[in-house]
Amino acid sequence: MFIDSHCHLNFSAFDEDLDAVVHRAVEAGVDRIIVASVDEESSRKAVELAERTPQIYAAVGIHPQDAQKYAEESIRIFQDWARHPKVVAIGEIGLDYYRDYNPKELQVRVFKRFVRLAKETGLPIIVHNRGADSDVMAVLSDPRFKSVTGVFHCFSSDLSYARNVLQRGYLISFTGIVTFKNSESAAILRELPEEKLMLETDAPLLAPEPHRGKRNEPAFIKFVAEKFAEVKQISLDEIAKITTQNALRLFPKLRNAFD
Numbered sequence: 001m002f003i004d005s006h007c008h009l010n011f012s013a014f015d016e017d018l019d020a021v022v023h024r025a026v027e028a029g030v031d032r033i034i035v036a037s038v039d040e041e042s043s044r045k046a047v048e049l050a051e052r053t054p055q056i057y058a059a060v061g062i063h064p065q066d067a068q069k070y071a072e073e074s075i076r077i078f079q080d081w082a083r084h085p086k087v088v089a090i091g092e093i094g095l096d097y098y099r100d101y102n103p104k105e106l107q108v109r110v111f112k113r114f115v116r117l118a119k120e121t122g123l124p125i126i127v128h129n130r131g132a133d134s135d136v137m138a139v140l141s142d143p144r145f146k147s148v149t150g151v152f153h154c155f156s157s158d159l160s161y162a163r164n165v166l167q168r169g170y171l172i173s174f175t176g177i178v179t180f181k182n183s184e185s186a187a188i189l190r191e192l193p194e195e196k197l198m199l200e201t202d203a204p205l206l207a208p209e210p211h212r213g214k215r216n217e218p219a220f221i222k223f224v225a226e227k228f229a230e231v232k233q234i235s236l237d238e239i240a241k242i243t244t245q246n247a248l249r250l251f252p253k254l255r256n257a258f259d
Contacts, residue, residue: 001031002225002240003247003254004218005173006092006126006153006200009035009056010045013204013215022055025218029240031055032247032254033218036092036126036153038063040074043081050086057254059089059126064096067110075117082121088251090118091126092153095139098131107132111139118148124250125150127170133161140168151250154202159188166196171250173198176208176216179227189231194242198250199224 004025014021025033035050036059037043046058060081062070081087093114095107118125127150129136140148151171155162162172172192178185189197199221201208207216208223222236225243229236248255 001244002029002199002221003032003034003244004030004201004203004221005034005151005198005247006036006059006175007033007203007216007218008038008042008205009033009049009203009218010037010042011204014217018049021217021219022053025221026055028219028222030218030221031244032057034059034088034251034254036089037061038092039066039069040077043078047081047084047087050084057086057088057251058084059091060087061091061093061114061126062110063092064094064107064111064128065099065101067102067107070110070113072113075113078114078117079121082117082123085253087123088253089124089126089150090114090121091150092128093125094128095132095136096128096130097135104135108135108139111136112142115139115145115148118150119145124148127152128154130156133157137164137168140170149250151198153200154206155185155188159191162188162192166192171196171198171246173200174224174228175200175202175206176212176220176224177206178231179208179223180212181209186227186231189228194232194234194239195246197228197243198246199228199239199243
């Protein structure tokens with residue numbers, strides 16, 4: 001059994017065939033799918049998908065590239081969603097300095113607001129970090145957020161930073177990038193303990209080999225898992241078991257669904 005810990009079935013890329021996509025995921029052994037959000041509208045859609053699809057759970061939040069969409073009065077709806085039994089995390093949230101979509105100060109302010117929401121609600125966070133290593137860690141190192149846990153999704157920083165992330169109690173997940181021939185992710189993966197790792201697709205983005213360049217979907221998680229097994233030199237079944245246990249520990253509401 002696999003858990004796709006991060007994808008975007010709430011994106012328009014899946015409007016025409018969502019049911020078929022979920023069916024293929026189940027056929028591929030994906031038992032649970034966490035749909036992450038980027039703004040208020042995608043958060044609403046993620047919750048709606050979770051309500052009508054047994055395999056789907058939601059994360060709600062504002063992506064740094066959409067920070068300009070945030071208005072403080074809307075925090076109430078996010079607070080309400082956070083109490084939903086199938087909303088398992090706040091995310092994806094974080095900082096993205098790779099593209100200049102929003103001022104850094106605005107991104108940091110919105111990021112802090114949603115980390116605070118996670119603290120208030122007891123939910124873990126899903127962290128987006130691109131080109132903002134020091135500022136992301138500065139926010140999460142704030143003593144006020146000591147109790148907050150989460151995962152750095154689609155990890156793309158170096159090994160030293162990965163170790164810092166783990167030391168602070170966060171998990172790391174890798175996408176299909178880990179299967180790319182010239183990716184450095186596999187070398188980093190090799191050095192990290194299995195109990196700190198999770199699988200994700202980030203669908204519809206970043207499809208793994210042999211589907212690179214095509215629309216990604218949760219069924220393709222098996223190719224990421226196979227690369228994990230190859231790199232860690234353990235069986236695919238063991239990778240499935242370990243990463244599922246890790247996800248269930250990080251996301252308590254997801255674990256409750258198995259009780």
